[in-house]
Amino acid sequence: MLAVIQTDTAQSGFDTHSVDNQPPEYVIRDLWAADPALREAVAEEGGGRFEAQLADYGRIAGGELYRLSWDAHRDRPRLRTHDRFGHRIDRVEFHPAYHRIMEAAIGHGVAGLSWAPQTWGGGADGAHVARAALSYLHHQVEPGTSCPLTMTHAAVPALRREPALREWAEKAAAPYYDPGDAPIAGKAGVTIGMGMTEKQGGSDVRSNASTAMPVSGGDTYRLVGHKWFFSAPMCDGFLVLAQAPGGLTCLLMPRQLLDGARNSFRVMRLKDKLGDWSNASSEVELTGAHAYRVGAEGRGVAVIIEMVMLTRLDCMLGSAAEMRMALTQAVHHCRHRRAFGRTLFEQPLMRNVLADLVLESEAATRFALRVAGAVDRAPHDAHEAGFARVATAIGKYWICKRAPAFVNEAQECLGGAGYVEESMLPRLYRQAPLNSIWEGSGNIQCLDVLRALQREPAATGALRAELSSAMGRDSAFDAWVASITNDLTVLLAQDFDAVQAASRSLVERLALALQAAVLLRSGTPLADAFCRSRLGGARGCVYGTLSATIDTGMVLARMGCE
Ligand SMILES: Cc1cc2nc3c(=O)[nH]c(=O)nc-3n(C[C@H](O)[C@H](O)[C@H](O)COP(=O)(O)OP(=O)(O)OC[C@H]3O[C@@H](n4cnc5c(N)ncnc54)[C@H](O)[C@@H]3O)c2cc1C
Known part of the structure; x- marks a missing residue:
């Protein structure tokens, strides 16, 4: 008898019970191969020739980077303002995992593929789509590093405006990560941050009070003032807005001067944030920092908006990525956990919840990739340029708004385990609200x-043409579009102030219509279920309220586990 008890204890690690009915560890996986919606969307939007690079990064992100992400997130960045001798150093220290993740991402084009023909065959058709897919794969495992990556990517068009800043543009697009303290000449690659928000106003950037005074009449300025939110302060350079004599102006502020001295700005403290822990977000004071003008004086908003359009695209890709990872974790758990005699995955009500999440996730992914395709084609296609302009704001509002409730629902699929850090769901849950707040909050998008x-x-x-192009395939969609088209005509004829209050409801309806249009045109088997549930009324207000007419088995087959 004694021998039996000893054997049980040895196997379970307990002498009171054996460990049973727990799912196996979420195994490291190939995020590209496991995601048919992403692969199809990339091919449809013209990114197919980058498939090998995406497959490669899907394996790295789902493998090594997923493993490293835990340390990068848990061991939060620390600010060291002074060295032991009392010299000001303003250095943020990160866990080594953070640097390895940045190195892998930059080396594989997460920040630069759109721009660099000589490295990845970028800067050509489909490159924005492929870079968007890389960003989506990356964000699933380590969203904190996405912030400096997306800012570096998005800064390139603004930097290219100024011939004197060509080296900055080239090095921002280069496949090298160098976190050291050195001037640009000593670096093969650079990272770029962004400073707009001040204490008195973030959405209303025209209220920026920091000043930019020209030095001896050239294109160099000295900045005095502050920035209230200033993420990734260890970047090599920052595009900032400040009031020059000719009005609000965009400037590039390097961290290190050409002679290797630190530029004159102080990192005052790091924000103690809800989530996004691996990313350092700081407050800075500008104490006469050197900066170079980017674009004309007084044109600061126009210049930075070019950058912000791209970071907004990454917000929607990021929220779609958070949904995808949360869903993957939920499905993994439900397939292995049993309750009341069968797996959670087999329980009809849980199948309704999971199927509803699958519909939402695929619609978010495909819509974000559709916008990336429009950004790709915009330079030589007026329809796509018009579409990118309006769909970026619609998608940024809608997809980013949907993420927090989605992640919470996925978390609940894991029961109590979903509230425990080791499951990853708390990390995703803390991250989820951020994309709808920064880069222009929800109301600003509407x-x-x-x-x-x-x-x-x-x-x-472009919006009307996009919706028309999917007509005739689904009666619920056709009726929905007819109703919005009518309302649009009425709304747009009114004064801007008179219709502001109705803009959220309008944008929500447009977003659902655009998601449905993308799904219908793609031929995905989910299009019918999406249209019936989201446009045809076969659904309630929360996830898991699909009507019985929707074939949840067909929807769940998209996760490769039916
Ligand atoms: C973690 C984190 C990191 C960040 N990093 C950076 C960074 O690196 N660089 C940077 O420049 N900024 C950064 N930000 C700042 C961010 O972009 C701003 O917080 C955001 O743009 C909102 O500005 P605000 O905080 O001043 O809010 P406000 O502008 O005061 O807005 C508050 C609310 O009012 C709403 N609102 C504003 N105007 C209107 C209106 N006319 N009608 C209706 N509603 C309105 C907004 O939508 C928002 O919901 C960061 C923020 C966070 C949380």
Whole structure:
């Protein structure tokens, strides 16, 4: 008898019970191969020739980077303002995992593939789509590093405006990560941050009070003031807004000067944030920092908006990625956990919840990739340029708003385990609200949509054409589009102030219509279920309320586990 008890104890590690009915560890996996919606969307949007690079990064992100992400997230960055001798150093220290993740991402084009023909065959058709897919794969495992990666990517068009800053543009697109303290000449690659938000205003950047005073009449300025949110302060350079004599102006502020001295700005403290822990977000004071003008004086908003359009695209890709990872974790758990005699995955009500999440996730992924395709084609296609303009704001609003409730629902699929850090769901849950707050919060996106529709005929025309292109395939979609088209005509004829309050409801309906249009045109088996549930009323307000007419088995087959 004694021998039996000893054997049980040895196997379970307990002498009171054996460990049973727990799912196996979520195994490291190939995020590209496991995601048919992503692969199909990349091919449809013209990124197919980058498939080998994406497959490669899917394995790295789902393998090594997933493993490292735990340390990068848990061991939060620390600010060291002074060295032991009292010299000011303003250095943020990260766990080595953070640097390895940045190195892998930059080396594989997460920040640069769109721009660099000589490295990855980038800068050509499909490159934005492929880079967007890389960003989506990356964000699933380590969203904190996505912040400096997306800012570095998005800064390149602005830097390219100024011939004197060509080296900055080239090195921001280069496949090298160098976190050291050195001036640009000593680096093969650089990272770029962004400083707009000040204490008195973030959405309203025109209220920026920091000043930029020209030095001896050239293109060099000295910056005095502050930035209230300033993420990734260890970047090599920052695009900042400040008031120059000619008005609000965009400037590039390097961290190190050409002679190797630190530039004159101080990192005052790091923000103690809800989530996004691996990313350092700081407050800085500008104490006469040297900066180079980017674009004309007074054109700061126009210059930085070019950058922000791209970071907004990455917000929607990021939220879609968070949904995808949360869903993957939920399905993994439900397939192995049993309750009341069968697995959770086999329980009809849980199947309804999971199927609803699958529909939402695929619609988010495909819509974000559709916008990336439009960004790719925009330089030589007026329809796509108009579409990218308005769909970026619509998608940024909608997909980023959907993520927190989605992640919470996926978390609940794991029961109590989903509230425990080791499951990854708490990390995703803390991250989820951020994309809808920064880069222009929800209301700002809705007002931007309204402004584009009222003032930019190319954007309105592109939106209408996009919706028309999917007509005739689904009666619920056709009825939905007819109703919005009517409302649009009425709304757009009114004064901007009179219709502001209705803009969220308008943008929500447009977003659902655009998601449905993308799904219908793609031929995905989920299109019908999406249209019936989201447009045809076969659903309630929370996830898991699909009507019985929807074939959940067919929807769940998209996760490769039916
Ligand atoms: C973790 C983190 C990191 C960040 N990193 C950076 C960074 O690196 N660089 C940078 O420049 N900024 C950064 N930000 C700042 C971020 O971009 C701003 O917080 C955001 O743009 C909102 O600005 P605000 O905080 O001043 O809010 P406010 O502008 O005060 O807005 C508050 C709320 O009012 C709403 N609102 C504003 N105007 C209107 C209106 N006319 N009608 C209706 N509603 C309105 C907004 O949508 C928002 O919901 C970061 C923020 C966070 C949380």
